[in-house]
Every structure is written in C-alpha cells, then in structure tokens.
Amino acid sequence: MSLQVVTANRLDDGLVVFLTADGGWSENIDQARVADGKEAGNALLAEASVPELDIIIVGPYLIEVEQQDGGLVPTKYREILRTKGPSVRQDLGYQAG
Amino acid sequence: MYRYDDFDRQLVLERTEQFREQVERRLSGDITEEQFRPLRLMNGVYLQLHAYMLRVAVPYGTLRADQLRQLGYIARRYDKGYGHFTTRQNIQYNWPKLDEIPDALLDLAKVEMHAIQTSGNCIRNTTTDQYAGAAADEIEDPRPYCELIRQWSTFHPEFTYLPRKFKVAVTGSANDRAAVKVHDIGLRMHHNDAGEVGFEVIVGGGLGRTPFVGKTVRDFIGKNDLFSYLEAILRVYNRFGRRDNKYKARFKILVHEIGIEEVQRLVEEEWNLIKDGSLRVDDAEIAHYIEQFAPPAFETLTDDDAEFERRKAENREFANWVRSNVIAHKQPGYAIANVSLKPIGGIPGDATDTQMELVADLSDQYSFGDVRVTHEQNLVLPHVKKADLFSLWAELKNANLATANLGYVSDIICCPGLDYCALATARSIPLSQRISERFSDLDRQHDIGELKIKISGCINACGHHHVGHIGILGLDKRGKEFYQITLGGDASENAEIGKIAGAGFSEAEVVDAIESLVTKYLGIRETGERFIDTYRRVGMDPFKEVLYGDR
Amino acid sequence: MAIVKNDSVIDQEWITVDIEGDLPAGEENIIVPLARFKEERETLIGRNGGLGVQLNSGDAPEDLADDLDRLSIITVNFPAYTDGRGYSYARVLRERFGFKGELRAIGDVLRDQILYMHRCGFDAYELKNDDDVSLTKVRAALKEMTVYYQPTGDGRATAASLREQRRAAIKTAS
Structure with missing residues (x-):
C-alpha cells in the first residue's frame, strides 16, 4: 500500500520536522524513517506520540509519501508546500536551501 | 492618539512576564501542549504550516509612527524581514521562534503594543473605520x-x-x-x-x-x-x-x-x-x-491648492493615484492618502521591514505621525496636506507603495491561504496574484470601477469572500485545489452575503472566469453603475451564463 | 487533590452526593447537585448538618436566589477549563444575589485560570495537585497581575477608579 513518514513541528522554533531512523527529528524529509503499510504507519505514529516527546515536538501526524528521484515527496499538495515553504516566497523555507 | 498611562504600561509588562513564564513552563515540560495552547493563543501565538505565527494587535487600526517603525524592526529582528496586515487590522509575523516571542512582546510593549487576545475564545481586537477622526462623513470619531x-x-x-x-x-x-x-x-x-x-x-x-x-x-x-x-x-x-x-x-x-x-x-x-x-x-x-483622540494641530488652509491642481494636470499617473487613493478629509486643505499594499502581482497585505519604516517616516513628515491599517489590508496616512500629496506620492512610488488601485479589481482582500495557514484547504495568494496581473492595466481597472474581490483559502472565510462583490473560496476537491465563485456580496451598510454561482473552477480556469464576469458587466452596465449595482439590477443569471453557458 | 482557600490548604469537610441515591444518615455536611436540591428542597433544608449546592454548566444560579442564606458553600464545576460558564455563575451569585458563603471552583481548575476565578468571586479552589504544589500555584496565580480594567465584585480597584482618584487628588492639590 502506501509509504508514510511522521511529521510534526519542533517545539522551540516551530519548524517542520520528520521522525528519523534513530528516533530523532530532522528538517530533511529524505532522512525520515519510512513505514510501509497501515500497521507500520500506526506503529511509527505511536512512537512519535509518547508524552516524553511533548517537550520536543508538537502535533505529530502521518503523511503519505512517494519515492521520487531518490528522495521522498509527499503525495498531498498541502504536505508538499509544508516540506518546501510558501509557493509565493520561494526565497523562504526549506526550498530556499 | 491614545497614549498609555502607567496602568496600561504596567498591565502589558505584567502580561509579557506572565507569558514569558508560561513559555518557560511549556519548554520545561511543566505544562502540556494542550494546556499551553489556549495560553499562547490568547497571546497571539499560533502554530501554522511552516512555523509559529505571531499576530500583533493594532487596536482599532491606529498606529503611531514609532509603533509602525517598531513593527518594521520586529520583522527584521524576529522574522524574515516582512509582516502581513490582516483583515482584522492586525499584523502577523510568519516565522518567529517560540523561545524568542517573549522578547518580541517586550519590544512591542516598549511602544505600547501587544498581542493580547488576538486569538482564542475571547473578545478580540476591536476594529473600526480606518478613516476615523479624518473622514468628512463621520458623526464623531x-x-x-x-x-x-x-x-x-x-x-x-x-x-x-x-x-x-x-x-x-x-x-x-x-x-x-x-x-x-x-x-x-x-x-x-x-x-x-x-x-x-x-x-x-x-x-x-x-x-x-x-x-x-x-x-x-x-x-x-x-x-x-x-x-x-x-x-x-x-x-x-x-x-x-x-x-x-x-x-x-x-x-x-x-x-x-x-x-x-x-x-x-x-x-x-x-x-x-x-x-x-x-x-x-x-x-x-x-x-x-475624546481628548486623547483630539484632532492634530491642523493649519488653517483653503481647500484648493494651486500647486496640487497643477501637478494633477501635468502628471497623469499622479492624477490617477489621487483619483483612486485619495479621499476627502473633514479639514479644508487636507486629504486622506491610502497606501496600497496591493502592487500588481504582489502578495496582498505584505509589507517589508523597510517599507514599514518608510511609511512611518512619511507619516512623521506628512501626517502628524498617524498611520492606519485597513481591514482591506492597506495602510492609510490620514491627515496629509493637499500641497504635500505630490511629494508623498513620489516617495511612495519609489517604494512600490503607490499603486493607484484602491477599491479596484486588483485591490484584493486575500487570506494567507495554504501558503502559510494550517487550516487552509487551498492557496489563495497565487490566485490573487494572477487576477491582479490579468488586470494589470490601470486604465482598464479605472474603467471597470469599484469591484471588490475577496479570496479565502478555506470556509473559515478570513478573506471575507462572502461579502466580496466577487468572492472566491478555495477548496480541496479530491486532492486538487479548486475555487468556488460567489457573487453579490457586500460588506458595507448594505451588507449582503454573496450567492454561490455554481460549480467550482480549477486554478487555471478561475482567472478566465473572473475576466468573463467583468466583461459581461462592462457590456451590460448602465451609466454610473458599479459591478455590484449591475448585479443587483440584473441578478445572477446573466453572469451564470457567461460562467457556465448551457452547463 | 487539595483545596486552597484564604492562602492556605483546608480540609475537605463536605461530602458531595450524587443526583440520586441515599443521603448520609448522620449530620454530615453535604453538597448536592442543583437538580437534586430543586427536587428535594424540603428534605434537604430540614436535615441536620451543613448544606451546599453544586452548580454544573447549564444550571441557572437564579434557582438558588431564595435559599442562599441556607447554603454555606456553593461549588461550581468546570467540566473543562475551556468551559467558562462558571465565571458568569459566580458573578451572578456574588454581585447580584450577594452570596456570602464559600464559592469553590471544582473540576478542571488550573493555575492559569485562578486569577480570573478570583476576580469573579471564587474564594476556594480545588486543584488536582498535592498540598504544597497547589498552594504555590494559587499564590503565584493571584499575584500575577496588579492592574485591572473591569469592575467586578472582588473589590480590587480598577485602573479607571485609580485614575479618577488621581485626578481628584491633583484637583484638590491645585
């Protein structure tokens, strides 16, 4: 079925982050740990939703992604915007590099 | 203008300290996000799509020059060099860090400003006429x-x-x-x-x-x-x-x-x-x-100024700006000058740090240090001598702040939409940019006359689409952005909620759809009729027909 | 769980009874929900032992108007701290009907709402923390702000009244 990663906003600066393989949080979606299928996705989300993480991140949730050109790209346009930055200010956000 | 006394000052400082402590309690894990959320909201702090957002109150849309200058400073110091003026006469910053927001609030407190109750289930910032104290038609300030x-x-x-x-x-x-x-x-x-x-x-x-x-x-x-x-x-x-x-x-x-x-x-x-x-x-x-809002020290002037008239006659661009952006003042020899934050193809309501500082300086120079924010997302210098309008215009023009489009088709109200907002279902800013570009010819805009387009990126309607002469609502339809058009809305004393014209359009189609509505209006309007007047006379059907034909 | 009143932690001296079921047989102090009070008013008034009423969201404090001098305590239940109806109930009880007994906030009572509760007329707060933490929280909450714009029944001077005093003093001095 579908590939998924967990995203959230970091508590102190509010920026978009992704749950990584080592249980940390990265600004780069390509470093996200990928879950395949519903069960694996829910397990990943459960890991990201433990109370101890409440002082690291806010509002974790699952998004669907696809492999594209060796990187991960969300399937929904909302999440694409979120991983890149405002489409009307390409000089800002992660897209600015 | 109202100045804080020691009570007001003390209250805002105490609030700032209280919030600093609440942030510390949140960062240390003493309170949960669920407990913190309403506290941060009541201090104007949202968590948006990309980052936190801080909404600063501009009570009743009135700013002093030093306050606007400070808003520019905050944009530079705590954000990425710009801010967004909203339909509630407030300003929003899109990138502040939570742990720096208490410092930003302290910097605001220094100029008698705050972010109190700009969100949350409480009584929000009170809004009013942006021309208060200046308008020729008002009963009282x-x-x-x-x-x-x-x-x-x-x-x-x-x-x-x-x-x-x-x-x-x-x-x-x-x-x-x-x-x-x-x-x-x-x-x-x-x-x-x-x-x-x-x-x-x-x-x-x-x-x-x-x-x-x-x-x-x-x-x-x-x-x-x-x-x-x-x-x-x-x-x-x-x-x-x-x-x-x-x-x-x-x-x-x-x-x-x-x-x-x-x-x-x-x-x-x-x-x-x-x-x-x-x-x-x-x-x-x-x-x-009432004393606190006493009129500034106006000079006694005659209402016409020969120099002003000469400039208008000589400079068509200036004359156009005066025609659209300058409004009658109650004091002879003075005028209300609107500063457009809607350059063609720009982001409605956005202003850079240097633009804010420039308008602050210009208000000191030409308008008794008084600036207003409008719910239509523009700024106003409310008390400008007619004799000064040309110099003011020239300086605004240099900063891309003199687009002669107030009330026209490119003076679009637009919420941040999905480019920034976590609640949005579609983007709204790109659409406003495309419409503005389509109608970029100012002569054409002036010919079309007053036409209020209002765009919201979700049904929460921050972009007031229900009361746009033409309203546009961005929605998500099976994973794609699409846009629903409403017609006949009006936010004035003749307030009306617009009616949905029919099925929605894709982003690519919607600009053409707007243009076809305008073309239809131009073809059937009677002398002196605005778009909304024509709509009221002929109703939905003729417009529906150009949108959908036999569909 | 701790109850803070008058800058100290007090003992729970009240038994809150349900909407139905037997009343305690002895002379215990009891608090009954408003709905039960209305149903069994005569019995309850005739009973020995202290009597209090619990208001829940949606209740009308006006229903107690004629019985307030029979009640030693009224508890107002906040089912969630975001449900602000209890603030209005408190002001109506204190400012409109002059209730003098204990007005206790119960339910989802958190530090950051306590000052508002106090301003509306509450004088006791039941918190879910232990004694020391509860007392520290209530103390901190009550001194967080010192300027008040609204006249409420808590008697704190408003900014407007202090300004007026100041103007009067300047007038007298000149």
Whole structure:
C-alpha cells in the first residue's frame, strides 16, 4: 500500500520536522524513517506520540509519501508546500536551501 | 492618539512576564501542549504550516509612527524581514521562534503594543473605520469608544473562556467601512430623535462556514450605557451560547437558533439588572478619552491648492493615484492618502521591514505621525496636506507603495491561504496574484470601477469572500485545489452575503472566469453603475451564463 | 487533590452526593447537585448538618436566589477549563444575589485560570495537585497581575477608579 513518514513541528522554533531512523527529528524529509503499510504507519505514529516527546515536538501526524528521484515527496499538495515553504516566497523555507 | 498611562504600561509588562513564564513552563515540560495552547493563543501565538505565527494587535487600526517603525524592526529582528496586515487590522509575523516571542512582546510593549487576545475564545481586537477622526462623513470619531471597549475587554475575567471567539466593530459614519454587520457585535453611531449621539447595536453577524448579516438588537444605546449593554450581551452569550459543537458555538448561531427577539429579551433582562452598576461611564470619563483622540494641530488652509491642481494636470499617473487613493478629509486643505499594499502581482497585505519604516517616516513628515491599517489590508496616512500629496506620492512610488488601485479589481482582500495557514484547504495568494496581473492595466481597472474581490483559502472565510462583490473560496476537491465563485456580496451598510454561482473552477480556469464576469458587466452596465449595482439590477443569471453557458 | 482557600490548604469537610441515591444518615455536611436540591428542597433544608449546592454548566444560579442564606458553600464545576460558564455563575451569585458563603471552583481548575476565578468571586479552589504544589500555584496565580480594567465584585480597584482618584487628588492639590 502506501509509504508514510511522521511529521510534526519542533517545539522551540516551530519548524517542520520528520521522525528519523534513530528516533530523532530532522528538517530533511529524505532522512525520515519510512513505514510501509497501515500497521507500520500506526506503529511509527505511536512512537512519535509518547508524552516524553511533548517537550520536543508538537502535533505529530502521518503523511503519505512517494519515492521520487531518490528522495521522498509527499503525495498531498498541502504536505508538499509544508516540506518546501510558501509557493509565493520561494526565497523562504526549506526550498530556499 | 491614545497614549498609555502607567496602568496600561504596567498591565502589558505584567502580561509579557506572565507569558514569558508560561513559555518557560511549556519548554520545561511543566505544562502540556494542550494546556499551553489556549495560553499562547490568547497571546497571539499560533502554530501554522511552516512555523509559529505571531499576530500583533493594532487596536482599532491606529498606529503611531514609532509603533509602525517598531513593527518594521520586529520583522527584521524576529522574522524574515516582512509582516502581513490582516483583515482584522492586525499584523502577523510568519516565522518567529517560540523561545524568542517573549522578547518580541517586550519590544512591542516598549511602544505600547501587544498581542493580547488576538486569538482564542475571547473578545478580540476591536476594529473600526480606518478613516476615523479624518473622514468628512463621520458623526464623531469612534476611537474613544473603541479604546474604552479595548480596556473593558482586556482580560475580562468573565469572558476569557467564551464558547468561541467574539468580534466587535464600530463605525462612526453612515458609510460603513468597518463591515459592522458581519461582526458578533456591530455598533453604528447615529443620532436618536432627541439628537443625542449613541449606537445602534447589531448582533449575530459573521462570516465563516455559516455566514449571517447581523440583526438589530437595540436601535439606540446611549454612550454612558454602552459598556453595561456590551456586558449584558456577553453574559448572555457566555451562559447560553452552544458549547457542544465548535462549529455551532459562535454568537451568530445562538441568534439564529433562538431568534433575535429571544436574544433581545435575554439581553434586556440582563441589562436592566446591571445598567445602573459600575459599568456606567459618565460624560466626564468619556471626555477624557475624546481628548486623547483630539484632532492634530491642523493649519488653517483653503481647500484648493494651486500647486496640487497643477501637478494633477501635468502628471497623469499622479492624477490617477489621487483619483483612486485619495479621499476627502473633514479639514479644508487636507486629504486622506491610502497606501496600497496591493502592487500588481504582489502578495496582498505584505509589507517589508523597510517599507514599514518608510511609511512611518512619511507619516512623521506628512501626517502628524498617524498611520492606519485597513481591514482591506492597506495602510492609510490620514491627515496629509493637499500641497504635500505630490511629494508623498513620489516617495511612495519609489517604494512600490503607490499603486493607484484602491477599491479596484486588483485591490484584493486575500487570506494567507495554504501558503502559510494550517487550516487552509487551498492557496489563495497565487490566485490573487494572477487576477491582479490579468488586470494589470490601470486604465482598464479605472474603467471597470469599484469591484471588490475577496479570496479565502478555506470556509473559515478570513478573506471575507462572502461579502466580496466577487468572492472566491478555495477548496480541496479530491486532492486538487479548486475555487468556488460567489457573487453579490457586500460588506458595507448594505451588507449582503454573496450567492454561490455554481460549480467550482480549477486554478487555471478561475482567472478566465473572473475576466468573463467583468466583461459581461462592462457590456451590460448602465451609466454610473458599479459591478455590484449591475448585479443587483440584473441578478445572477446573466453572469451564470457567461460562467457556465448551457452547463 | 487539595483545596486552597484564604492562602492556605483546608480540609475537605463536605461530602458531595450524587443526583440520586441515599443521603448520609448522620449530620454530615453535604453538597448536592442543583437538580437534586430543586427536587428535594424540603428534605434537604430540614436535615441536620451543613448544606451546599453544586452548580454544573447549564444550571441557572437564579434557582438558588431564595435559599442562599441556607447554603454555606456553593461549588461550581468546570467540566473543562475551556468551559467558562462558571465565571458568569459566580458573578451572578456574588454581585447580584450577594452570596456570602464559600464559592469553590471544582473540576478542571488550573493555575492559569485562578486569577480570573478570583476576580469573579471564587474564594476556594480545588486543584488536582498535592498540598504544597497547589498552594504555590494559587499564590503565584493571584499575584500575577496588579492592574485591572473591569469592575467586578472582588473589590480590587480598577485602573479607571485609580485614575479618577488621581485626578481628584491633583484637583484638590491645585
């Protein structure tokens, strides 16, 4: 079925982050740990939703992604915007590099 | 303009410290996000799509030059060099860090500003006519009452956990520029039969997913009784407003469900029990506030200025700007100058740090240090000598702030949409940019005349699409952005909720659709008719036909 | 769980009974929900032992108007701290009907709402923390702000009244 990663906003600066393989949080979606299928996705989300993480991140949730050109790209346009930055200010956000 | 005294200053400083401590408690894990969320919201801090967002209150849309300069500084110091002026006369910053926000609030407090109650289920920033104290058509400056409302509503202990947010707007003029009929409470200043000045009280208006034009709960309330009357309304809402469903919790739903007569009965009953209490404000106290908003030291001038007329005759671009962006002032020889934040293809309402600083400087130079923010997301220099308009225009033009489009098709109200907002279902800014570019020819815009396009990126309607002559609502349809068009909305004293024209359009189609509506209007308008007038005369069908043909 | 009143932690001296079921047989102090009070008013008034009433969201404090001098305590239940109806109930009880007994906030009572509760007339707070933490929280909350714009029944001077005093003093001095 579908590939998924967990995203959230970091508590102190509010920026978009992704749950990584080592249980940390990265600004780069390509470093996200990928879950395949519903069960694996829910397990990943459960890991990201433990109370101890409440002082690291806010509002974790699952998004669907696809492999594209060796990187991960969300399937929904909302999440694409979120991983890149405002489409009307390409000089800002992660897209600015 | 109102200046804080030591009480106001102390209150804002205490609030800043309180929030600093709340942030520390949050960062240290003493309170959970769930407990912190309403606390940060009541200090204007949202968590948006990319980052935190800080919404700073501009009470009743009035800024001093030093305040606007500080807003520019904050944009540079705590954000990425810009801010966004909103439909509630506030300013939003899109990238502040939570751990730096207490410092930003302290910097705001230094210029007598704050972010108190710019979000949350409480009484929000009171809005009013951006031309207050300057407009030729006003009865009285509404801001003394707005400031009294600001104080009454700030940390009101009884009304901080209402069923939902609560918005109050005030107009001092019969020509309503504050959209008072689409607020929870709208106050319209007028004279009663005895010739006294007071307010018509309109309740239960609002946009969002269930739009309503407000209804009159009382035709006239005297100034002294205004605050006890507001308290009575809020108590009725706090006690009886629905809390079982977030989407049915706004005051407008209560008014709709139990009817205006029952609301009136409840409010009057409550008011009769409290009207002689400590909320009655006497004339002497009101006079102190009127004094605070006394007109600046205008020079005695004749209304026409030869130099100004000569410049207009010689410079067509300047003349066009005057025609669209300059409005009559009550003082002879002065004018109200609107500063457009809607350059062709720009982001509506955005201003850079240097633009804010420039407008602050220009207001010091030309407008007694007085600046206004409009709910249509522009700025205003309210008191400019006609003789100075040309110099002002030239400086604004250099900073891309002199687009001659006030009230025209490219003066679009637009919410941040999905480019920034976590609630949005579609982007709104790119659409406003494409429409603005399509109609970039200013001669064409002037020919089309007043046409208010308002765009929201979701049904919460921050972009006021329901009251746009043409409204556009961005939605998500099976994973794609699409846009629904409404026609015939109006935010003025003749307030109307627009009607949905039909099926939605893709982003690629919607600009053509708008243009075809405009072309149709130009083909059938009668002399002197604005788009909205023509729509009212001919109705939806001719417009529907150009949008959908036989579909 | 701790109850803070008058700058100290007090003992729970009241038994809150349900809407139905037997009343305690002895002379215990009891608090009954408003709905039960209305149903069994005569019995309850005739009973020995202290009597209090619990208001829940949606109740009308007006229903107690004639019986307030029979009640030693009224508890107002906040089902969630975001449900602000209890603030209005408190002001109506204190300011309209002049209730002089204990007005206790119960339910979802958190530090950041306590000052508002106090301003509306509450004088006791039941917190879910232990004694020391509860007392520290209430103390901190009550001194967080010192400027008040709204006249309420708590008697704190408003900014408007202090300004007025100041103007009067200047007038007298000149």
